[in-house]
Amino acid sequence: xxxxxxxxxxxxxxxxxxxxxxxxxxxxxxxxxxxxxxxxxxxxxxxxxxxxxxxxxxxxxxxxxxxxxxxxxxxxxxxxxxxxxxxxxxxxxxxxxxxxxxxxxxxxxxxxxxxxxxxxxxxxxxxxxxxxxxxxxxxxxxxxxxxxxxxxxxxxxxxxxxxxxxxxxxxxxxxxxxxxxxxxxxxxxxxxxxxxxxxxxxxxxxxxxxxxxxxxxxxxxxxxxxxxxxxxxxxxxxxxxxxxxxxxxxxxxxxxxxxxxxxxxxxxxxxxxxxxxxxxxxxxxxxxxxx
Amino acid sequence: xxxxxxxxxxxxxxxxxxxxxxxxxxxxxxxxxxxxxxxxxxxxxxxxxxxxxxxxxxxxxxxxxxxxxxxxxxxxxxxxxxxxxxxxxxxxxxxxxxxxxxxxxxxxxxxxxxxxxxxxxxxxxxxxxxxxxxxxxxxxxxxxxxxxxxxxxxxxxxxxxxxxxxxxxxxxxxxxxxxxxxxxxxxxxxxxxxxxxxxxxxxxxxxxxxxxxxxxxxxxxxxxxxxxxxxxxxxxxxxxxxxxxxxxxxxxxxxxxxxxxxxxxxxxxxxxxxxxxxxxxxxxxxxxxxx
DNA sequence: GCCGCCGATACCGTACGGGTATCGTCGCAC
DNA sequence: GTGCGACGATACCCGTACGGTATCGGCGGC
Numbered sequence: 023x024x025x026x027x028x029x030x031x032x033x034x035x036x037x038x039x040x041x042x043x044x045x046x047x048x049x050x051x052x053x054x055x056x057x058x059x060x061x062x063x064x065x066x067x068x069x070x071x072x073x074x075x076x077x078x079x080x081x082x083x084x085x086x087x088x089x090x091x092x093x094x095x096x097x098x099x100x101x102x103x104x105x106x107x108x109x110x111x112x113x114x115x116x117x118x119x120x121x122x123x124x125x126x127x128x129x130x131x132x133x134x135x136x137x138x139x140x141x142x143x144x145x146x147x148x149x150x151x152x153x154x155x156x157x158x159x160x161x162x163x164x165x166x167x168x169x170x171x172x173x174x175x176x177x178x179x180x181x182x183x184x185x186x187x188x189x190x191x192x193x194x195x196x197x198x199x200x201x202x203x204x205x206x207x208x209x210x211x212x213x214x215x216x217x218x219x220x221x222x223x224x225x226x227x228x229x230x231x232x233x234x235x236x237x238x239x240x241x242x243x244x245x246x247x248x249x250x251x252x253x254x255x256x257x258x259x260x261x262x263x264x265x266x267x268x269x270x271x272x273x274x275x276x277x278x279x280x281x282x283x284x285x286x287x288x289x290x291x292x293x294x295x296x297x298x299x300x301x302x303x304x305x306x307x308x309x310x311x312x313x
Numbered sequence: 314x315x316x317x318x319x320x321x322x323x324x325x326x327x328x329x330x331x332x333x334x335x336x337x338x339x340x341x342x343x344x345x346x347x348x349x350x351x352x353x354x355x356x357x358x359x360x361x362x363x364x365x366x367x368x369x370x371x372x373x374x375x376x377x378x379x380x381x382x383x384x385x386x387x388x389x390x391x392x393x394x395x396x397x398x399x400x401x402x403x404x405x406x407x408x409x410x411x412x413x414x415x416x417x418x419x420x421x422x423x424x425x426x427x428x429x430x431x432x433x434x435x436x437x438x439x440x441x442x443x444x445x446x447x448x449x450x451x452x453x454x455x456x457x458x459x460x461x462x463x464x465x466x467x468x469x470x471x472x473x474x475x476x477x478x479x480x481x482x483x484x485x486x487x488x489x490x491x492x493x494x495x496x497x498x499x500x501x502x503x504x505x506x507x508x509x510x511x512x513x514x515x516x517x518x519x520x521x522x523x524x525x526x527x528x529x530x531x532x533x534x535x536x537x538x539x540x541x542x543x544x545x546x547x548x549x550x551x552x553x554x555x556x557x558x559x560x561x562x563x564x565x566x567x568x569x570x571x572x573x574x575x576x577x578x579x580x581x582x583x584x585x586x587x588x589x590x591x592x593x594x595x596x597x598x599x600x601x602x603x604x
Numbered sequence: 605g606c607c608g609c610c611g612a613t614a615c616c617g618t619a620c621g622g623g624t625a626t627c628g629t630c631g632c633a634c
Numbered sequence: 635g636t637g638c639g640a641c642g643a644t645a646c647c648c649g650t651a652c653g654g655t656a657t658c659g660g661c662g663g664c
Contacts, residue, residue, distance in 0.1 A: 023392060024315045040611060053653045055611060067399035072611065074661045085398040089391040096387055100380040101314060107376040108358035331642060344622045346642060363642065365630045 023064055025097055028090040030057045031069065035087045038077045048286060098290035105291070106139035113291040114143040116154025116161035125180065125279070126165060129302035133295060140291060150217040156284055163292045165299065168278040169225050175282045178296055180303040182276035186268040188254040195253075196267035203228045203273055212254040226255050228274065279303070314355060316388055319381040321348050322360065326378045329368045339577060389581035396582070397430035404582040405434040407445025407452035416471065416570070417456060420593035424586060431582060441508040447575055454583045456590065459569040460516045466573045469587055471594040473567035477559040479545040486544075487558035494519045494564055503545040517546050519565065570594070 033043040034054065044051040062069050069083035079087060105111040117126070133142065145161050147154045154164035156175055168177070187206055189195050195205060206228065214223050256268060257277060281299045283292045324334040325345065335342040353360050360374035370378060396402040408417070424433065436452050438445045445455035447466055459468070478497055480486050486496060497519065505514050547559060548568060572590045574583050 023388070024317060026315060041609090049652095050654060051611075052613080052655085055613090057652085059612090065395055065399055066401040067395075074610085077611085082395065082398045086391075086395045089394055093384070093387055093391055096384055097314070100377075100384055103380055104356055104358075104373065104377045107373045108356055110357045332640090340621095341623060342642075343624085343644080346644090348621085350643090365641085368642085 023061070025094065027057055027061050028094060030054055031061055031086065032090050032094065034058060034070065034077070035079055035083065038079075040077065098293050101290040102137055102140065102294060106137065111137070111140040111291060112143065113140060113163065113289070113295060114145060114161045115295070116145045116147060116156065116164035116166065118147060118149075118152055118154060118164075118166040125299075125303040129165070129299050132302050133298045136294065136298060137291070149214060149219060149222060152219050152222050153282065156282060159284070162287070162289060163281060163283040163295050165281050166279075168280050170219055170221050172282070174285050176285045177280050177282040178300065179278045179280050180299055181279040183257045183279065184270065184276050185255050185257060185274045186270050188256045188266060188268055191265050191267045193253075193267065195269055198269050200270040200272045203271065206253050209253045225277075228255070314352070316385065318348055318352050319385060321345055322352055323378065323381050323385065325349060325361065325368070326370055326374065329370075331368065389584050392581040393428055393431065393585060397428065402428070402431040402582060403434065404431060404454065404580070404586060405436060405452045406586070407436045407438060407447065407455035407457065409438060409440075409443055409445060409455075409457040416590075416594040420456070420590050423593050424589045427589060428582070428585065440505060440510060440513060443510050443513050444573065447573055450575070453578070453580060454572060454574040454586050456572050457570075459571050461510055461512050463573070465576050467576045468571045468573045469591065470569045470571050471590055472570040474548045474570065475561060475567050476546050476548060476565045477561050479547045479557060479559055482556050482558045484544075484558065486560055489560050491561040491563045494562065497544050500544045516568075519546070 030043070030047060033047050034040060037043040037046065040055055040058075041051050044054045047054065058069065065082065065086065067082040068080050069086060071078045071080055102111060130142075133140075145155060151158075152166050152168070152170040153175065154166055155161045156164050157171070165180075187195060187201050195201050198205075211227055214226070255271065255274070281296050283296070321334070321338060324338050325331060328334040328337065331346055331349075332342050335345045338345065349360065356373065356377065358373040359371050360377060362369045362371055393402060421433075424431075436446060442448075443457050443459070443461040444466065445457050446452045447455050448462070456471075478486060478492050486492050489496075502518055505517070546562065546565070572587050574587070
């Protein structure tokens with residue numbers, strides 16, 4: 023009954039699927055099956071019902087899941103506290119500039135309250151790197167907005183914001199209840215500045231390369247929209263500027279505020295940050311800011 | 314940072330001596346040294362000061378010790394709760410008949426309150442086996458009185474009771490403030506019934522084989538003492554019977570009430586029982602009963 | 605009925621944990 | 635001052651157990 027085994031168990035209990043759990047644990051499925059079987063032998067009871075229909079927790083498994091989660095959490099806290107005592111408790115958090123919102127504020131407050139001895143370093147980035155330096159190892163964890171290249175990263179969604187078309191108030195679309203991407207097909211679009219992450223650009227351009235006036239930053243779209251017929255996209259609840267309108271885009275996937283870290287990074291400060299982030303974004307009304 | 318490693322660390326922190334800690338862990342010293350060194354690497358700080366004068370905890374080590382103890386305790390509770398859910402939470406406790414005292418009552422109460430789902434089975438034994446069946450595997454843990462053959466057992470002392478000489482009230486020794494074993498050298502001693510544990514007999518006979526009237530059970534010494542000049546030993550605070558006196562024996566090691574279990578038995582129910590026992594005997598006045 | 609999904613089984617190689625032997629260092633005793 | 639003993643560190647060996655690949659078995663769906 024080692025912590026490693028319990029982490030395996032929790033992964034399977036979360037996924038209710040041995041293959042996916044193994045992938046999440048960066049291992050292959052057979053050793054995972056074996057480890058769970060050994061755990062069941064040790065406990066003296068089955069933890070999962072393996073039916074052809076799928077995997078389900080037994081009552082004993084449910085008890086173990088509760089206890090194991092609590093134990094693993096405490097193990098994380100142990101590591102944080104010891105790291106704090108050793109003076110090595112440092113976490114570098116990357117923020118995408120415009121993600122600053124009440125959720126982020128609550129997150130920062132809650133995290134500093136939870137781990138007062140932890141030194142939190144902030145690194146703010148622009149659209150050239152929505153991962154805020156995760157791939158380059160410049161930060162431990164990133165609070166940012168998708169989409170971006172997620173290879174090698176683990177990503178947890180904190181919030182999904184619906185997206186709307188940003189047009190001039192006198193645009194024919196401005197009065198509509200909703201629009202589709204096809205309605206914008208023949209328009210000129212705002213582009214992103216040189217160096218903007220291609221995945222990000224592709225998303226905010228409706229999935230296709232576009233032509234249009236280049237704007238220096240997302241926030242300046244409002245000036246650029248003075249060109250008649252030019253469109254962009256923005257968050258649906260974006261605060262309105264004079265002369266502009268936002269119309270819901272019903273066939274765009276929502277924009278996701280996420281927390282991300284390098285896959286396989288077991289730093290408990292990160293895990294604690296992620297848990298805190300999820301909690302901070304669960305309560306409180308969302309506000310925002312993006313293109 | 315697995316539980317095994319933390320158990321190693323706690324053992325070293327308890328003993329402040331790598332060799333003794335290794336012995337307690339039933340392993341040799343080199344792998345233990347290596348494991349601690351790996352843990353220090355993982356933590357990123359020294360946990361012990363190895364000075365020629367001895368081993369001492371560093372401040373970081375002290376923090377880890379607190380946290381590790383708490384985590385290991387919680388891990389034990391996890392195992393107990395899961396065992397209870399699985400219906401395999403059974404513990405067999407051996408009692409030496411005359412050990413029944415307020416401490417044992419408090420222990421039983423506290424343990425049942427702590428683990429209501431655990432099935433506690435009682436096995437009461439006589440002096441033929443002060444280990445109450447531990448060596449034979451008949452019980453998981455024994456609440457008994459030493460001394461006995463401790464090979465293969467782990468023993469924790471709960472209480473140490475001073476011992477006195479039991480003589481007739483009209484015996485010359487009865488008026489003394491204290492006696493030594495030498496004062497009893499030429500007396501006839503009460504023997505123990507056939508089959509009584511030899512280690513036990515040796516202790517209660519002052520370390521030497523004795524001759525004397527055979528008594529059926531320890532409690533009946535009081536009848537037997539009617540023979541003039543015959544002596545026995547008993548607990549100093551033993552309730553007095555008419556016509557008898559107890560005189561403190563100042564060169565006898567005290568009689569120890571102990572809890573014992575088979576070395577290497579990692580059953581968390583046992584560990585919890587032991588912790589409960591130590592707590593139960595720490596508060597409350599001792600009373601007793603033995604020869 | 606065949607294929608595909610998914611967990612179990614079989615088998616293999618390696619890495620790590622635990623063993624013995626020995627060393628280095630310091631304190632102490634004579 | 636020298637020799638010895640205590641104790642943790644180091645070196646090296648070995649077995650086990652963990653993680654990998656390949657494959658099986660069983661059930662469900664197209």
